[in-house]
Amino acid sequence: MTGHRREGSAATGNLGLCTDLYELRMVESYLKQDMRASATFSLFIRPAVVRPWYVALGIERALELLSSFRFGPEELEELERIGVDRHVRDELGAMEIDTGEVWAVPDGTVVLAQEPLLEITAPLPVAQLLETAVMNLVGYATLVATKAARFALVAGGRQLADFGFRRAHGLETGIEAALAAYVGGGFATSNVEAGRRFGIPTTGTMAHSYVQAFTDEREAFRSFASDHPEQSVLLVDTYDTVQGVRRAIEVCDELGLEPRGVRLDSGDVGSLAVEARRLLDEAGLTHSLVIVSGGLDEYAIHELLEGGAPIDGFGVGTSLTVSEDHPGLDIVYKLVEYDQRPVAKFSGVKSIFPGRKQVLRPEEGVAGDVLEPRDHPAAGRGLLRPVWRDGERLVEPFDAEAIRARVRSELEGLPRSWRTPPYPEQAPLPTVGPELDALTERVRRDAFGTDTDG
Amino acid sequence: MTGHRREGSAATGNLGLCTDLYELRMVESYLKQDMRASATFSLFIRPAVVRPWYVALGIERALELLSSFRFGPEELEELERIGVDRHVRDELGAMEIDTGEVWAVPDGTVVLAQEPLLEITAPLPVAQLLETAVMNLVGYATLVATKAARFALVAGGRQLADFGFRRAHGLETGIEAALAAYVGGGFATSNVEAGRRFGIPTTGTMAHSYVQAFTDEREAFRSFASDHPEQSVLLVDTYDTVQGVRRAIEVCDELGLEPRGVRLDSGDVGSLAVEARRLLDEAGLTHSLVIVSGGLDEYAIHELLEGGAPIDGFGVGTSLTVSEDHPGLDIVYKLVEYDQRPVAKFSGVKSIFPGRKQVLRPEEGVAGDVLEPRDHPAAGRGLLRPVWRDGERLVEPFDAEAIRARVRSELEGLPRSWRTPPYPEQAPLPTVGPELDALTERVRRDAFGTDTDG
Numbered sequence: 001m002t003g004h005r006r007e008g009s010a011a012t013g014n015l016g017l018c019t020d021l022y023e024l025r026m027v028e029s030y031l032k033q034d035m036r037a038s039a040t041f042s043l044f045i046r047p048a049v050v051r052p053w054y055v056a057l058g059i060e061r062a063l064e065l066l067s068s069f070r071f072g073p074e075e076l077e078e079l080e081r082i083g084v085d086r087h088v089r090d091e092l093g094a095m096e097i098d099t100g101e102v103w104a105v106p107d108g109t110v111v112l113a114q115e116p117l118l119e120i121t122a123p124l125p126v127a128q129l130l131e132t133a134v135m136n137l138v139g140y141a142t143l144v145a146t147k148a149a150r151f152a153l154v155a156g157g158r159q160l161a162d163f164g165f166r167r168a169h170g171l172e173t174g175i176e177a178a179l180a181a182y183v184g185g186g187f188a189t190s191n192v193e194a195g196r197r198f199g200i201p202t203t204g205t206m207a208h209s210y211v212q213a214f215t216d217e218r219e220a221f222r223s224f225a226s227d228h229p230e231q232s233v234l235l236v237d238t239y240d241t242v243q244g245v246r247r248a249i250e251v252c253d254e255l256g257l258e259p260r261g262v263r264l265d266s267g268d269v270g271s272l273a274v275e276a277r278r279l280l281d282e283a284g285l286t287h288s289l290v291i292v293s294g295g296l297d298e299y300a301i302h303e304l305l306e307g308g309a310p311i312d313g314f315g316v317g318t319s320l321t322v323s324e325d326h327p328g329l330d331i332v333y334k335l336v337e338y339d340q341r342p343v344a345k346f347s348g349v350k351s352i353f354p355g356r357k358q359v360l361r362p363e364e365g366v367a368g369d370v371l372e373p374r375d376h377p378a379a380g381r382g383l384l385r386p387v388w389r390d391g392e393r394l395v396e397p398f399d400a401e402a403i404r405a406r407v408r409s410e411l412e413g414l415p416r417s418w419r420t421p422p423y424p425e426q427a428p429l430p431t432v433g434p435e436l437d438a439l440t441e442r443v444r445r446d447a448f449g450t451d452t453d454g
Numbered sequence: 455m456t457g458h459r460r461e462g463s464a465a466t467g468n469l470g471l472c473t474d475l476y477e478l479r480m481v482e483s484y485l486k487q488d489m490r491a492s493a494t495f496s497l498f499i500r501p502a503v504v505r506p507w508y509v510a511l512g513i514e515r516a517l518e519l520l521s522s523f524r525f526g527p528e529e530l531e532e533l534e535r536i537g538v539d540r541h542v543r544d545e546l547g548a549m550e551i552d553t554g555e556v557w558a559v560p561d562g563t564v565v566l567a568q569e570p571l572l573e574i575t576a577p578l579p580v581a582q583l584l585e586t587a588v589m590n591l592v593g594y595a596t597l598v599a600t601k602a603a604r605f606a607l608v609a610g611g612r613q614l615a616d617f618g619f620r621r622a623h624g625l626e627t628g629i630e631a632a633l634a635a636y637v638g639g640g641f642a643t644s645n646v647e648a649g650r651r652f653g654i655p656t657t658g659t660m661a662h663s664y665v666q667a668f669t670d671e672r673e674a675f676r677s678f679a680s681d682h683p684e685q686s687v688l689l690v691d692t693y694d695t696v697q698g699v700r701r702a703i704e705v706c707d708e709l710g711l712e713p714r715g716v717r718l719d720s721g722d723v724g725s726l727a728v729e730a731r732r733l734l735d736e737a738g739l740t741h742s743l744v745i746v747s748g749g750l751d752e753y754a755i756h757e758l759l760e761g762g763a764p765i766d767g768f769g770v771g772t773s774l775t776v777s778e779d780h781p782g783l784d785i786v787y788k789l790v791e792y793d794q795r796p797v798a799k800f801s802g803v804k805s806i807f808p809g810r811k812q813v814l815r816p817e818e819g820v821a822g823d824v825l826e827p828r829d830h831p832a833a834g835r836g837l838l839r840p841v842w843r844d845g846e847r848l849v850e851p852f853d854a855e856a857i858r859a860r861v862r863s864e865l866e867g868l869p870r871s872w873r874t875p876p877y878p879e880q881a882p883l884p885t886v887g888p889e890l891d892a893l894t895e896r897v898r899r900d901a902f903g904t905d906t907d908g
Contacts, residue, residue, distance in 0.1 A: 018625050020617070020644035021658030029681040035667060078650040124667060131661075135620040136628060143623075163474070166589040167782050169597075169631075171472050173624040174590060190474035196532040204475030207585075209789035212797040213489060213578060227483040238799055239901055318782030327781035328621050328772030335663035343666040345692050447693055 016071035016092070017078060019132045024079070027125040028088045037339035039124040040356050043134060045142075046330040047113040047427040052418050053366065054329075055149045055184050055407055056117045058141030059104045060398035062134050063388055066097050069130060097126055098391030103374070103384040105359070107398065108145075108183060108406035110366050110414065113427050115359045116384060117142070119374075124338060131333045139331040140173070141180045143323045147298075148185030149411055151316060153419045154302040155185075159313030161203045162189040163293060164321025177321045183403045187320070198400060205231050205263070211238040221251040225259065233261045233291055236276070241267055245276045249283045261289030261312065269294065270309045277310040289313060297324065302421050344443050353436060354443040358382035360433070365413035369430035376435045470525035470546070471532060473586045478533070481579040482542045491793035492554075493578040494810050497588060499596075500784040501567035501881040506872050507820065508783075509603045509638050509861055510571045512595030513558045514852035516588050517842055520551050523584060551580055552845030557828070557838040559813070561852065562599075562637060562860035564820050564868065567881050569813045570838060571596070571785075573828075578792060585787045593785040594627070595634045597777045601752075602639030603865055605770060607873045608756040609639075613767030615657045616643040617747060618775025631775045637857045641774070652854060659685050659717070665692040675705040679713065687715045687745055690730070695721055699730045703737045715743030715766065723748065724763045731764040743767060751778065756875050798897050807890055808897040812836035814887070819867035823884035830889045 030036070045054055071079065071092045079089050100122030111117060117138060120127050151160055162181040168174030178194030181187035188201040195202035206224055214220035217239060225232040232252070236244030245262055252259040262280070264272050269292045280288045292304070293315030301314055318324050334352045335343055342355035356374040360382050372378065387395045396402075411419070418424060432440070484490070499508060525533065525546045533543050554576030565571060571592060574581050605614055616635040622628030632648030635641035642655040649656035660678055668674035671693060679686040686706070690698030699716055706713040716734070718726050723746045734742045746758070747769030755768055772778050788806045789797055796809035810828040814836050826832065841849045850856075865873070872878060886894070 015625070017647035017650055018619075018628075019646055020619055021646050021649070021656045022644060022661055023658075024646065025659050025682060025685060026661065026664045026678075029664070029678055030667070032681050033677050039663075039667065041663070075650075078646070082646070082649065082656060128663060131663075132620045133625060136622060136625055139621065140623045165472075165474055166586045166785075166787075167593065168590060169594045169623040169776070169781075170627040171469070171587060171590055173627050174472075176624060190476060192473055192475050192478065192532070192536070193471040195475070195536065196471055202475045202536060204477075205479050207476055207480065208799050209493075209495070209582060209585075210480045210483070212789045212799060213484070213493065213792045215795070223487050224480075224483055227486050228479060231479060318784075322623070322776070322781040324782050327623075327776040328778050330772075331621075333620075335666045338667045341669070345662050345666060 012072055012074055013068055014070050014072045014075055015065060015068045015133060016075040016129075019129050021082070023129050023131055024084060027092075027128055028085055030125045030128070031088050031091055032085075036123045036125065038121055039127045039335060039339075040119055040121040040337040041127050041131065041333050042116045042336045042357060043118040043138060043331065043333045044116050045111075045113045046332060047429060048326065048330055049425070049427060050326045051146060052424045052428055053146075053414065054111050054142055055145040055410070056105050056109045056111050056138075056142055057107050057145035057180055057183065057403075058138035059107045059118060059387065061137035061141060062102070062104070062118060063393060065130065065133050065137060066102070066388060069097055069133065070095065095126060096391070097122070099123065100126065100388070100390070101386060102388035103356075104387045105383045106406065108403040108410065109383060110410040111359070111383070112366065112369055112430050114353070114429055115369065115371065116357050119336075119356055119384065121356070135331050135333050139329045141176065142331070143326070143329045144177050144180035144320065145184030145407070147320050147323045148181040148187055149407060150298045151187070151301065151320065152185035153411060154298045154305065154421070155314060156305065158311065159291070160185060160187045161313065161315045162187040162191065162320060163315040163317040165191045167318040168321045174321065179400065181320055183400050184407055186404065187316075200400070205233040206235050208235060208238045211235065217244060218247050218251055221248050222255065225252055225255055225257055229257055230260070232257065232259045233263050233289065234259055235265060236262045237264055237266045241272050242275055242279075245279050249279060249285065252285075253283065258285055259288045261291050263291040263293060263315070265294040270304050270307055273304075273309045273311050291315065293317070295319070299421050342439060342443055344440065344447070346444060346447060353432070353440050355436070355439055357436065358384055359430060365415070367415050367428065370433045371430045372433035372436050373439055376433065466526055466528055467522055468524050468526045468529055469519060469522045469587060470529040470583075473583050475536070477583050477585055478538060481546075481582055482539055484579045484582070485542050485545055486539075490577045490579065492575055493581045493789060493793075494573055494575040494791040495581050495585065495787050496570045496790045496811060497572040497592060497785065497787045498570050499565075499567045500786060501883060502780065502784055503879070503881055504780045505600060506878045506882055507600075507868065508565050508596055509599040509864070510559050510563045510565050510592075510596055511561050511599035511634055511637065511857075512592035513561045513572060513841065515591035515595060516556070516558070516572055517847060519584065519587050519591060520556070520842060523551055523587065524549065549580060550845070551576065553577065554580065554842070554844070555840060556842035557810075558841045559837045560860060562857040562864065563837060564864040565813070565837070566820065566823055566884050568807075568883050569823065569825065570811050573790075573810055573838065575810070589785050589787050593783045595630065596785070597780070597783045598631050598634035598774065599638030599861070601774050601777045602635040602641055603861060604752045605641070605755065605768075605774065606639035607865060608752045608759065608875070609768060610759065612765065613745075614639060614641045615767065615769045616641040616645065616774060617769040617771040619645045621772040622775045628775065633854065635774055637854050638861055640858065641770075654854070659687040660689050662689060662692045665689065671698060672701050672705055675702050676709065679706055679709055679711055683711055684714070686711065686713045687717050687743065688713055689719060690716045691718055691720045695726050696729055696733075699733050703733060703739065706739075707737065712739055713742045715745050717745040717747060717769070719748040724758050724761055727758075727763045727765050745769065747771070749773070753875050796893060796897055798894065798901070800898060800901060807886070807894050809890070809893055811890065812838055813884060819869070821869050821882065824887045825884045826887035826890050827893055830887065
């Protein structure tokens with residue numbers, strides 16, 4: 001066992017092994033039992049107090065997955081190694097994800113817990129194998145887009161920058177996070193590769209190491225401002241913050257430049273921002289920005305701004321990129337129908353609603369959402385629409401700008417009390433419509449009624 | 455701006471753009487100012503109450519990074535687009551990370567906050583550009599290995615399985631997490647691709663969807679146990695857990711099989727485990743395992759086992775893979791020496807110690823660690839050793855089994871009170887040795903002494 005990485009299966013572009021072993025064990029059994037009928041799995045988030053609403057993102061990722069989830073020779077070899085039956089391997093090797101249908105909300109839609117983000121209808125073995133990857137891809141994008149939207153609402157139009165690349169769980173993850181933060185909250189990013197890949201605006205000037213590499217803070221500011229006259233946001237807290245602001249002003253004055261701004265990264269940033277603003281204004285530098293960073297979350301920013309801190313922009317890292325107060329979205333992918341039979345699971349708080357569903361959103365917005373069976377007469381005006389059918393994509397390719405615009409408009413539809421701290425003390429849920437309620441009762445009676453001898 | 459992903463820079467294998475924009479802006483200035491002298495950056499973790507110690511992992515990743523951090527034509531084109539000066543681009547294009555030295559602790563070493571995991575000495579621009587990626591790669595591996603080790607200590611030899619692929623922040627991240635959980639805590643994994651790539655043992659049997667796909671729980675158990683007689687861990691909580699256990703026993707009895715075990719995934723698993731064990735034992739199935747999963751962390755497992763719950767193994771997801779109670783490791787990469795001048799930053803709690811360092815660990819173990827300058831006479835017996843010099847790797851390739859063995863032996867060296875809850879109420883820190891203390895004072899005096907007019 002050695003550490004050769006970044007080769008092999010992931011490099012083939014085939015994602016068939018990006019699944020949990022139990023999916024394969026179940027699929028082996030489904031195929032042996034000839035259980036190939038159509039199944040619908042529903043992807044939704046379980047209620048959590050820390051998030052009253054979510055910005056759905058990652059539907060695009062799920063569609064990409066459908067085109068790369070297959071088993072090539074290398075993947076089939078691994079299946080042989082772990083003892084998957086030959087007939088099953090043959091069938092998986094020939095498997096095409098082209099008979100099926102995906103319904104989903106558009107990327108950028110605001111949803112509540114229990115509302116399906118996506119429903120896949122496909123032969124049971126196929127839909128089962130996709131579980132792990134669909135949850136992973138939609139889950140993380142939604143987590144970051146949601147957190148970013150919360151920041152945007154408290155920041156009220158001030159500049160936001162994603163500084164989280166270094167704290168992301170992996171390099172690719174940091175790049176994906178930058179995109180989710182952009183579409184969810186309009187964040188610029190420090191991430192150079194995300195700028196290249198997605199065209200997101202990038203931002204960044206200097207770190208403490210730059211200041212320390214000079215023997216004198218003034219000399220550091222002088223060099224940076226000369227070399228980057230247009231991008232001179234000077235980091236002023238390496239030694240003493242207020243002194244740092246004074247030196248930044250002096251140096252820029254000597255050079256005849258207006259500094260783009262100062263950045264405060266430690267200390268009591270609320271009162272330091274007041275002092276920095278005062279010094280800048282006294283020097284006539286009313287256009288120079290006060291930027292703040294260093295362990296900020298949406299609660300801290302809200303408090304700073306409610307307290308009147310004169311801050312023009314925020315750099316946010318860990319809190320955003322790992323969704324620090326809620327790093328593990330409780331997203332689930334549940335079988336709700338098999339072979340035209342609506343099914344459910346009734347284990348206490350983890351219970352789910354049976355059948356294909358639709359989210360009905362009234363004119364007044366998300367707070368009035370109703371959950372009904374998808375074939376309910378009123379369900380035509382629902383949030384979910386078909387995005388993939390029999391191998392064909394039914395929606396436009398991902399467009400970050402369009403999704404960004406959708407998120408902005410969706411956030412305007414949020415009730416005022418859901419927008420900024422203090423958030424609701426209980427996660428709002430959609431109303432369960434009368435049709436769905438009746439169906440759920442019927443399925444529950446069947447589950448417990450037909451077999452009460454246990 | 456469209457959503458074309460997984461192409462371009464990451465696909466070139468060149469990681470030059472995996473950096474923050476401010477690194478590039480500083481490097482532009484360093485090059486213009488001819489600041490190419492040797493710099494040392496030190497990678498360490500800031501103290502956090504939630505983690506008294508860490509299992510260092512990801513040094514191997516940092517070494518891989520050194521071989522792929524370069525700017526090819528595609529990366530240079532992006533630098534042009536974002537306005538990086540032509541001379542700077544030429545120099546970056548020709549940059550070779552072959553003059554420099556890396557000292558590091560071995561992967562799998564237990565370290566404390568403030569102890570360097572790795573120190574890079576290289577020309578300032580090179581060492582600066584590596585910051586973001588080094589922090590990212592070492593940070594996440596260390597986060598998960600540490601969490602996994604905490605689980606291993608509370609589980610006391612019981613089986614542990616990583617079920618976290620679906621909740622990881624990205625697909626590749628889930629695969630890396632499985633490796634870190636294996637070396638840090640001996641976790642098997644549900645992750646099929648991690649099994650293929652790293653040879654980690656995989657595990658997994660069935661989900662609720664399998665049970666629901668049948669019209670009858672007994673029929674589901676019968677099919678699964680027949681199709682997988684060796685792997686028949688039956689999930690018993692889809693409808694009613696105790697009834698599920700009874701049905702599992704009946705079905706296996708009919709088939710003449712001894713079930714491998716039952717898995718409980720919801721409810722009061724402590725008392726349900728007692729009941730499940732009792733029913734299995736009554737049926738003579740004393741070798742059948744009771745496996746528990748569903749939102750468990752190391753505190754919950756500790757409490758279950760302290761309470762005497764008869765559990766043979768645990769499946770752990772979110773808590774492990776996103777390090778749920780501490781998802782953002784406070785790891786930093788700080789300039790500590792430039793051009794033979796030890797430097798530091800003195801911003802309150804974020805202060806750091808200057809100069810290249812060594813961690814001296816006495817016979818009695820980690821609790822007696824002392825931090826001293828690397829050239830201190832006693833520092834020869836330190837934890838950090840050279841791992842890379844002038845383009846040449848000085849250590850053996852990553853070997854997961856060897857690192858796993860190192861972690862086990864390191865964990866035996868932990869003070870008893872650091873092993874399981876309740877953990878220490880303050881993060882233990884290494885003692886600052888007299889030489890380092892004197893050096894720090896000297897640097898502090900220089901920083902504030904030469905320029906007190908501000």
